[in-house]
Amino acid sequence: MQSQPKKYFLIAGESSGDLHGANLIKAIKSFEINSSFMGHGGDKMLDAGMEIYEHTSNLNIMGFSEIITHLPRMFRIMEKTKELIKEKAPDKIILIDYPGFNLRLAKKIKHLKIPITYFILPQIWAWNQKRINLMKKYIDQSISIIPFEKNWFELRGLPVKYVGHPFSEPISQNETKKDLLAKHGFNKSDPILILLPGSRQQEIEKHWPVFIKTVSDVKKRISNLQVLVICAPNIKINKIPNHIRTESNTRLALSVASAAIVSSGTATLECAVENIPIVVCYKMSVYSWFIVKTLAKQKYISLVNLIANDNVVKEFLQYNLTTSNLSNAIIPLLDKQNNSRLNILKKYKKIRDLLGKPGVYNRAAKHILEK
Numbered sequence: 001m002q003s004q005p006k007k008y009f010l011i012a013g014e015s016s017g018d019l020h021g022a023n024l025i026k027a028i029k030s031f032e033i034n035s036s037f038m039g040h041g042g043d044k045m046l047d048a049g050m051e052i053y054e055h056t057s058n059l060n061i062m063g064f065s066e067i068i069t070h071l072p073r074m075f076r077i078m079e080k081t082k083e084l085i086k087e088k089a090p091d092k093i094i095l096i097d098y099p100g101f102n103l104r105l106a107k108k109i110k111h112l113k114i115p116i117t118y119f120i121l122p123q124i125w126a127w128n129q130k131r132i133n134l135m136k137k138y139i140d141q142s143i144s145i146i147p148f149e150k151n152w153f154e155l156r157g158l159p160v161k162y163v164g165h166p167f168s169e170p171i172s173q174n175e176t177k178k179d180l181l182a183k184h185g186f187n188k189s190d191p192i193l194i195l196l197p198g199s200r201q202q203e204i205e206k207h208w209p210v211f212i213k214t215v216s217d218v219k220k221r222i223s224n225l226q227v228l229v230i231c232a233p234n235i236k237i238n239k240i241p242n243h244i245r246t247e248s249n250t251r252l253a254l255s256v257a258s259a260a261i262v263s264s265g266t267a268t269l270e271c272a273v274e275n276i277p278i279v280v281c282y283k284m285s286v287y288s289w290f291i292v293k294t295l296a297k298q299k300y301i302s303l304v305n306l307i308a309n310d311n312v313v314k315e316f317l318q319y320n321l322t323t324s325n326l327s328n329a330i331i332p333l334l335d336k337q338n339n340s341r342l343n344i345l346k347k348y349k350k351i352r353d354l355l356g357k358p359g360v361y362n363r364a365a366k367h368i369l370e371k
Contacts, residue, residue, distance in 0.1 A: 005034035006091035009114075010041060011081070011105070013059040013098030015199045015233050016266050017040030020145075020166060020361075022231050027365035031121065036089060039342050042080070042234065053084060057234040059101070074101065089114070094368070095139075096120050105133060106138040117141040117368050118322055122159070123370055124171075125152050126298045132156050141371050143364050147307055147354040164356025164364040167273040176247065177256050184245040190224040191258040191334045194276070196250070198263035199232035206283040207263055207321075208237055214261065214326040215244060223333060228253055230267075259325060259333035259341070264315070268302040272351050277333040277344040279326060280304070280315045289318050307354060312347045 006026065012021040022044035025037050029049070037049060042056035078101065085093065085299045092115050095102040099122030106116050118139045123146075125133045135142065135158055144150055150162040167301055182187055193215070197207040211229075219225050227244045228252055231237055240246060247253045250267065254260070254274040261352045262268050264282040280302040284292070300306050304313050314329045316322070331337040 005032055005036070007087055007088065008035060008037045008039075008092055008094055008096045009088060010037060010039040010045065010096060010097065011102055012041045012045065012056060012096040013101055014041075014056055015042060017096040017098055017120065017139065018044045018056050018142070018233075021045045021050070021094075022048040022362060023166065023361045024096075024119060026370065027361035029363060030362070031369055038090070039094075054081070057114070059098070066271075078108070079103060079104060079112040079175055086112060087113070091115075092117060092368070094119055097122070099124070099131070103138070107134060110138045114371065115140045117143065117371070118207070119143045119154070119368075120145060120363060125149070126301075129346065135207055141368070143367060145360065146303070147356075150307075154194060161364075161367050162356075163367065164358075165269070165358045166360045167270055168352075168355045169358050171251050173249070173252050175252055179254070180247070180249075180256055180270060184226075184228060184247070186228075186245075186256070187224075188225045188256070190226055191222060191293055191301075192226045192228060192256055193218070193330065193334065194257040195227065195244070195262040196260060196262040196267045196271075197229065197230040197237070199265065199267075201235050202284075203263050203282075204235055204237055206307050207281065208239075210281075210283075210321055210323060210326065211261060212239070212241065212244075213323040214330070215241075217323055217327040218242070218331060218334075221327075222334060226335070228257075258336070259330055261330055264301045264317075266303065268304045268313070269307070269351075270298050272304050272348045275345055275348055277341045278313050279329040279333065280313055281321045281326065282315075282317050282320045284318070296344055304348075304351060308347060310347065312344060312351075 010021050018041050023042050025048040038051040040054040042071050046052050057233050072175045085150045097120040116139050121144050144160050144162045145165045150160045196202050197211055215227050228247050229244050230250050231246050231248055257276045259274050260271050260278045261282055262278045264280050268280055280344045286295050332340045
């Protein structure tokens with residue numbers, strides 16, 4: 001598929017969107033070699049050849065009270081973005097997740113008559129479902145990576161293309177499992193616990209103190225426990241004890257893991273793909289929690305449970321995120337013969353089957369180019 005080179009304006013506001021955006025850019029380039037890319041994103045989109053106007057490190061905010069604090073700055077970025085799009089006159093705009101910003105922007109720029117694609121759809125099925133009216137009015141093309149979304153959106157009048165989930169894609173690694181174990185001084189016969197406290201600084205600040213206490217508690221009962229924390233880009237984790245090692249390669253770390261404690265987000269699904277039993281947690285400000293409890297429509301918070309429509313893994317939210325709850329839930333999962341662990345792994349297969357075949361970004365790119 002070859003066509004005239006085009007200009008694309010992409011907007012990703014966090015690290016996961018940066019990864020998806022970078023891979024989408026590469027896929028579009030494989031069909032349109034000379035097309036150009038500009039917009040908001042992170043280092044991965046920059047490396048893929050996109051001109052960055054706002055970096056994800058300036059955009060990545062989570063929680064209602066946290067967003068209110070940063071509102072003046074975000075309003076300035078919104079106005080700047082609107083003017084940039086008007087000035088650059090791209091052939092197409094691609095919004096990636098980040099709905100608080102992207103849906104408002106779509107409304108503000110619709111009059112420019114530039115086609116707008118939404119890739120990685122807002123999770124409005126979880127809360128604030130009225131936003132589907134904004135999508136129907138301002139979004140020209142919707143592309144989903146979550147299995148149940150196509151049916152949910154189309155029942156409410158919004159056509160959606162499901163292309164599969166990117167976690168179905170194979171990943172080539174420069175390091176091997178053996179390299180990773182050697183780097184951290186780990187013994188492959190002893191249990192390895194992976195900690196994924198979050199990809200936003202606010203999440204780290206809420207989760208990390210509980211994670212440290214939980215590790216200390218678990219080590220009292222499993223003396224040979226080895227612990228690795230995944231450090232996401234553009235975040236800082238303070239007070240990491242000497243017995244907890246740090247790593248940035250999530251998929252490689254999961255390949256040697258026995259179990260994981262995970263902040264709710266896409267990482268929960270990544271663990272299911274790698275067949276790692278998990279305990280899911282999340283904590284936010286009191287105000288944000290009140291809003292979520294008021295507006296939330298779903299029984300579960302983790303993608304693993306949502307896709308399976310089943311209580312596959314335990315979730316500890318807000319006031320239930322305690323050291324004792326995490327410790328008591330994770331210890332059985334570190335035992336390879338434990339029934340709780342085996343039941344989770346059995347249910348993971350159903351989830352993996354729903355994620356589709358490799359080629360997700362190519363399918364998304366073709367759909368974007370055909371529209």
